[in-house]
Amino acid sequence: MSNVILEGKKLQKSFSDKGGNIDAVNSVDFTLRTGQFLGIVGESGSGKSTLLRLIAGLEKADEGSLFYKEKEYTNASPAENGRFLQMIFQDAYASFDPRMKMKDSILEGVKNTCPEAKLYDTMDKLGLKKGLLEKRPKELSGGQCQRMSILRALLCGAEILLCDEITSALDVVTQAQICELLLQLRNQREFSLIFVSHDISLVSNLCDEMLVMYEGSVVEEGKTKDVITSPNHPYTKSLISCSKGLSLS
Amino acid sequence: MTRKKLKFKITVVASIAVVIVFAALFSGIIAPNDPYSTSAAGIRMAPSFEYPFGTDNLGRCVFSRVLYGGRTTIGMTFLLVAISFVIGTFIGMICGYFGGWLDRLLMRVADVTLAFPQMVIAIAVAGILGGGLFGVLLALGITMWVSFARLARSHTYSLKSKPYISAAILAGKSSWYILGRHIFPNILASLLTNGLTQIGVTMIGISGLSFLGIGVQAPSAEWGQMIAEARAYIQIAPWAVLFPALAIAITIIVFNYLGDLIMDYREL
Numbered sequence: 001m002s003n004v005i006l007e008g009k010k011l012q013k014s015f016s017d018k019g020g021n022i023d024a025v026n027s028v029d030f031t032l033r034t035g036q037f038l039g040i041v042g043e044s045g046s047g048k049s050t051l052l053r054l055i056a057g058l059e060k061a062d063e064g065s066l067f068y069k070e071k072e073y074t075n076a077s078p079a080e081n082g083r084f085l086q087m088i089f090q091d092a093y094a095s096f097d098p099r100m101k102m103k104d105s106i107l108e109g110v111k112n113t114c115p116e117a118k119l120y121d122t123m124d125k126l127g128l129k130k131g132l133l134e135k136r137p138k139e140l141s142g143g144q145c146q147r148m149s150i151l152r153a154l155l156c157g158a159e160i161l162l163c164d165e166i167t168s169a170l171d172v173v174t175q176a177q178i179c180e181l182l183l184q185l186r187n188q189r190e191f192s193l194i195f196v197s198h199d200i201s202l203v204s205n206l207c208d209e210m211l212v213m214y215e216g217s218v219v220e221e222g223k224t225k226d227v228i229t230s231p232n233h234p235y236t237k238s239l240i241s242c243s244k245g246l247s248l249s
Numbered sequence: 250m251t252r253k254k255l256k257f258k259i260t261v262v263a264s265i266a267v268v269i270v271f272a273a274l275f276s277g278i279i280a281p282n283d284p285y286s287t288s289a290a291g292i293r294m295a296p297s298f299e300y301p302f303g304t305d306n307l308g309r310c311v312f313s314r315v316l317y318g319g320r321t322t323i324g325m326t327f328l329l330v331a332i333s334f335v336i337g338t339f340i341g342m343i344c345g346y347f348g349g350w351l352d353r354l355l356m357r358v359a360d361v362t363l364a365f366p367q368m369v370i371a372i373a374v375a376g377i378l379g380g381g382l383f384g385v386l387l388a389l390g391i392t393m394w395v396s397f398a399r400l401a402r403s404h405t406y407s408l409k410s411k412p413y414i415s416a417a418i419l420a421g422k423s424s425w426y427i428l429g430r431h432i433f434p435n436i437l438a439s440l441l442t443n444g445l446t447q448i449g450v451t452m453i454g455i456s457g458l459s460f461l462g463i464g465v466q467a468p469s470a471e472w473g474q475m476i477a478e479a480r481a482y483i484q485i486a487p488w489a490v491l492f493p494a495l496a497i498a499i500t501i502i503v504f505n506y507l508g509d510l511i512m513d514y515r516e517l
Contacts, residue, residue: 087416105416
């Protein structure tokens with residue numbers, strides 16, 4: 001398909017442990033289309049974050065291939081991958097060097113290429129005040145810090161955003177604000193997004209399609225609504241039944 | 250202890266440390282007498298207004314020699330700690346960040362070095378080299394880089410998995426940029442604290458080797474060497490041993506205490 005922006009085939013990653021090898025990601029396939037929001041849900045340790053790190057190139061896959069616009073990038077360095085994808089991390093504070101001002105961190109990758117007007121415009125869009133640029137991460141709230149992470153990713157001009165449980169470390173109100181922000185951004189369709197979370201209700205509200213991971217493998221995939229309304233795998237069924245306040249999009 | 254109280258203590262102890270360093274640095278101006286000038290008429294004189302710490306067996310002013318000795322002892326200590334800091338930190342950061350065979354090799358070398366008591370290796374090396382300033386620096390430096398290397402390695406290893414390092418990698422920054430801009434500034438405080446505690450250990454090492462006769466050689470003034478010279482007539486002129494010994498003790502206590510306080514302050 002021509003509008004496929006990112007594709008993973010038979011991705012495999014194991015880590016050695018005292019008890020032997022642990023398959024963190026086991027033969028995972030996925031497809032992300034331009035402008036699509038893809039959710040990945042699963043319990044802790046199911047391999048969601050490892051999959052994201054494989055996609056970003058921060059971990060190397062033992063087997064399998066990754067494609068960006070049909071061109072293989074499996075062995076590319078993460079620095080090269082940073083040209084088309086960026087990652088937003090779970091711990092917003094730890095995403096920024098504690099000793100550096102936000103402005104220096106934000107512009108680290110785009111210092112000479114990002115005009116000030118673009119910076120301020122994007123900050124405006126994300127509801128961030130200019131004054132925050134002169135502050136250090138500890139002086140910001142969790143929500144502001146996570147918005148700053150989104151700002152950094154957007155300024156890099158990335159076509160794909162990888163969000164690794166970006167709301168799980170935030171309080172409920174801030175979670176709602178970040179989700180609202182992502183929903184606004186989704187409507188503009190300026191980028192594609194992979195949203196990793198263990199909160200199936202959040203993913204159902206935000207994403208077009210979803211994958212359900214269990215013990216390193218994808219056990220269910222499809223349109224979010226289909227997965228939510230007629231789950232096949234027992235794990236997905238239990239995940240949905242356990243999820244309180246699930247609201248279908 | 251509250252942060253405010255600790256800050257006050259650090260200020261007081263750091264001020265004493267600065268006074269010690271300045272006294273050693275400007276010994277040429279402060280010293281009332283020539284530390285190398287002997288006087289047959291004034292041997293083993295008790296402390297007086299002219300000779301505040303008395304004189305030694307050759308009639309030399311002990312106070313002036315303690316000040317000049319401070320320059321040698323403290324100067325060598327700072328130089329050695331600084332060299333070990335630079336080499337050890339560089340090795341540790343490279344090992345912690347890149348890992349692989351180089352990490353395994355250098356850390357095994359560090360393990361082997363740590364397996365022997367530092368002073369035993371230092372005595373052996375200084376003995377082979379025949380003493381002197383260079384011999385002392387090399388003898389102690391062989392083992393000293395290890396503590397900095399291990400500390401830098403463990404901090405680098407834990408920092409490199411932080412999201413802001415991943416973000417910098419994805420921003421296209423090189424490994425050397427990340428090491429210099431993100432990792433080094435964030436481990437510097439911890440390394441400096443270690444450096445302060447190493448000052449005491451190094452000072453004992455330098456003075457110890459000089460005391461044993463395989464460090465700084467006479468007639469150079471060095472605290473350990475002064476004690477070694479004067480201990481032969483300790484019953485007649487105890488001041489010739491007492492004051493260099495006190496200088497060593499006070500300096501070591503001040504720098505060790507300063508290191509401990511800064512460590513406590515950082516943990517608060």
